[in-house]
Amino acid sequence: MDILHFEDFAVGETIEYGATTVTADEIKEFARQFDPQVFHVDEAAALTTMTGGLIASGWHTAAMMMRMSCDHFLNRSSSQGSPGIDEISWAKPVRPGDVLSVRRTTLGARPSKSRPELGLVEFTFDVLNQVGDVVMTQRNTILFRRRTALAEAVG
Amino acid sequence: MSVFFEDFQIGETTVLGAYKFERAAMIAFARLYDPQPFHLDEEAAKESIYGDLVASGWHTVSAFMRCFIDTIEGQRRELAARGEAPPPVGVSPGVTDLRWRAPVRPGDTVTYSTTVVAKRAIHRPAWGLVTRHSVGVNQHGAEVVSCTSVVMTGRRPR
Numbered sequence: 001m002d003i004l005h006f007e008d009f010a011v012g013e014t015i016e017y018g019a020t021t022v023t024a025d026e027i028k029e030f031a032r033q034f035d036p037q038v039f040h041v042d043e044a045a046a047l048t049t050m051t052g053g054l055i056a057s058g059w060h061t062a063a064m065m066m067r068m069s070c071d072h073f074l075n076r077s078s079s080q081g082s083p084g085i086d087e088i089s090w091a092k093p094v095r096p097g098d099v100l101s102v103r104r105t106t107l108g109a110r111p112s113k114s115r116p117e118l119g120l121v122e123f124t125f126d127v128l129n130q131v132g133d134v135v136m137t138q139r140n141t142i143l144f145r146r147r148t149a150l151a152e153a154v155g
Numbered sequence: 156m157s158v159f160f161e162d163f164q165i166g167e168t169t170v171l172g173a174y175k176f177e178r179a180a181m182i183a184f185a186r187l188y189d190p191q192p193f194h195l196d197e198e199a200a201k202e203s204i205y206g207d208l209v210a211s212g213w214h215t216v217s218a219f220m221r222c223f224i225d226t227i228e229g230q231r232r233e234l235a236a237r238g239e240a241p242p243p244v245g246v247s248p249g250v251t252d253l254r255w256r257a258p259v260r261p262g263d264t265v266t267y268s269t270t271v272v273a274k275r276a277i278h279r280p281a282w283g284l285v286t287r288h289s290v291g292v293n294q295h296g297a298e299v300v301s302c303t304s305v306v307m308t309g310r311r312p313r
Contacts, residue, residue, distance in 0.1 A: 034221045035221065036221075036224055037224055038244060050246065050307075051246065057220070059216060062213060063217070066211075066213055067188050067189065070190050070191060080193075080204045081193065082212065082255065083254065084212075084254035085250070086252065086253075087249065087250075088250050088253070089248060090246070090247065090249055
């Protein structure tokens with residue numbers, strides 16, 4: 001299969017992918033390591049908090065989104081990682097049994113000024129649950145190698 | 156760090172703690188959540204712009220969260236030990252300007268700190284919103300990660 005490069009991302013394109021079922025065990029396992037707040041680690045105690053039950057750490061939701069993106073397209077691409085995330089909003093809680101998917105929209109694409117072998121592609125990623133609610137939105141840039149710059153370098 | 160919304164001061168800075176990025180933990184995190192070659196394998200990472208294994212950015216920010224929560228939980232225990240009721244625990248609507256400024260490599264220790272940059276009341280009387288800018292600095296003094304986050308913070312009981 002061809003590797004996706006900078007040139008392969010069309011501005012304005014929207015695609016959907018992924019189907020990750022969220023389990024209580026995974027919510028608690030992630031949270032015990034990284035976000036051990038009561039509503040992420042203890043079902044019974046979570047009932048008495050503002051969340052009304054166990055919910056996934058927002059960072060866990062972001063990590064699950066990342067995994068779906070790796071599986072769907074990043075691991076067959078020339079991705080060189082990301083300089084950061086412009087914005088994340090956690091719009092709704094993610095609960096055990098939810099099935100998450102991703103809706104990716106390509107917002108923009110430009111070659112890197114400082115590293116001509118790279119290009120920057122800006123995306124929004126909406127994480128959806130099984131009833132179509134947006135539970136998280138993320139906007140960020142990912143670095144990809146350029147096909148043309150590679151060809152120029154090879155000669 | 157303050158506990159109740161009323162007590163937070165703009166500019167208040169708190170060192171949250173340090174997290175050591177062990178190679179095995181970096182790879183374990185990446186296998187589950189970010190299995191890109193430069194997070195998994197030294198040889199494959201040589202082909203990347205990083206030149207060597209680097210931690211997933213999501214691991215570096217999750218470690219920040221752990222240090223932040225450990226600090227808060229420690230304060231809640233201290234309050235409880237004095238017989239005072241801690242505020243309810245709030246959630247976060249989101250973060251902005253999350254920046255991965257330098258790679259985190261096996262064996263690096265990142266020390267996280269956080270500074271209050273804004274606070275405002277909301278229509279829910281038991282809560283306020285605290286905005287904080289947080290940074291992670293490695294053992295060489297280089298900033299590796301930073302972000303601005305908003306957290307719902309409980310008010311003092313009335």
